Amino acid sequence: MDSSFEDFCLSLPKIELHAHLNGSLSDKILPLLGCPYSDICNYQKLRNIPIGQRNLENVFKTFAIAHKATSSSQTVYLATLNLIKEFAADNVIYLELRTTPRNEEGMSAENYIESVIKAIQDSTNRILVKLILSLNRQHSLEECTNNLNLILKKQSEYPDIIKGIDLSGNPIHGSFHDLKHLFERGRNNNLFTTIHCGEVVNSKEIHEILEFRPERIGHACYLHPNYNGCIQNWNLLKELRLPTEICLTSNIVTGTVDIYENHHVQEWIKDNLPFSLNTDDKGIFNTSLSQEFQIAKKFFKFSAPDLWKISMNSIEDSFANAEEKIYLKMKLEDWKFKNYKFFSQ
Numbered sequence: 001m002d003s004s005f006e007d008f009c010l011s012l013p014k015i016e017l018h019a020h021l022n023g024s025l026s027d028k029i030l031p032l033l034g035c036p037y038s039d040i041c042n043y044q045k046l047r048n049i050p051i052g053q054r055n056l057e058n059v060f061k062t063f064a065i066a067h068k069a070t071s072s073s074q075t076v077y078l079a080t081l082n083l084i085k086e087f088a089a090d091n092v093i094y095l096e097l098r099t100t101p102r103n104e105e106g107m108s109a110e111n112y113i114e115s116v117i118k119a120i121q122d123s124t125n126r127i128l129v130k131l132i133l134s135l136n137r138q139h140s141l142e143e144c145t146n147n148l149n150l151i152l153k154k155q156s157e158y159p160d161i162i163k164g165i166d167l168s169g170n171p172i173h174g175s176f177h178d179l180k181h182l183f184e185r186g187r188n189n190n191l192f193t194t195i196h197c198g199e200v201v202n203s204k205e206i207h208e209i210l211e212f213r214p215e216r217i218g219h220a221c222y223l224h225p226n227y228n229g230c231i232q233n234w235n236l237l238k239e240l241r242l243p244t245e246i247c248l249t250s251n252i253v254t255g256t257v258d259i260y261e262n263h264h265v266q267e268w269i270k271d272n273l274p275f276s277l278n279t280d281d282k283g284i285f286n287t288s289l290s291q292e293f294q295i296a297k298k299f300f301k302f303s304a305p306d307l308w309k310i311s312m313n314s315i316e317d318s319f320a321n322a323e324e325k326i327y328l329k330m331k332l333e334d335w336k337f338k339n340y341k342f343f344s345q
Ligand code: 5GP
Pocket: 020, 021, 022, 023, 063, 098, 099, 100, 134, 136, 167, 168, 169, 170, 171, 196, 199, 250, 280, 281
């Protein structure tokens, strides 16, 4: 990779819209939380699994390591604080962090949310951070309902930080259908919604998610007819123009895409549909947002102005308020003005 392009990707102010807290914890953060060396080695092993043997199950098992390391209010706080620092060092100027509230011995789900929020408030880095709270499709309806009740309570206390809800968790289990009413309730209470969609082949569920019209969808690996999806869903997406959170490396490591050259984002590019570039679980997948931008340039021939535009468009797709969006857009314009060398080549 050309080093001036690496510099461009690192220096470009970036917008991260799809990052799970626990999956984002790096090898540098885990030891600070007291995570044993053997666990860190297991965490790293995932990256070395040969392509044909990669699957979502392996990745979902790996989350347990990070969850063990963040099982107290103190470690959740430290993890969040250090994670924000890492994103800021990568010149991410706006971060939407998402996480699933958890009850652990000595830490309630409410303590968990409070610890994440305290870290966001205490963070001294030049980065704007918002929180998306996740419902896990593997959990029972009762657990998801309790989780949403808690999220709504905390949202009323921290409306400037808690901006949305997400549906995540192992897509092989559970269904959007059973939890749809909770997302409707969230929406009616001023929460934005983003839904993991099409990580496994399931056109019926994808259709139901699109019909719900969340503000954004995540991944969308199997939505287009060339990727085991169907034309009705693709036409619906084209009509609705829901922004898609693309996570290139994540899809390779989880085995939903075999090689970057075959990534479904190419259909979004062809049809000029809105998308953002994201890391998903940068700790587990050993990536950074700068690296994702470099990969996008390498495999999909994006130019510097194209990547700048992706950052700019992601601001519009974010859950920031109108004033925050203006501030972020000004930052990006200002950066372009000062770094014209990248645009004049
Ligand atoms: P946490 O919510 O504990 O901060 O982050 C880890 C959790 O995020 C995982 O247990 C899983 O529920 C969710 N997650 C992380 N990456 C993915 C992904 O690629 N797909 C889906 N569906 N869920 C994910």
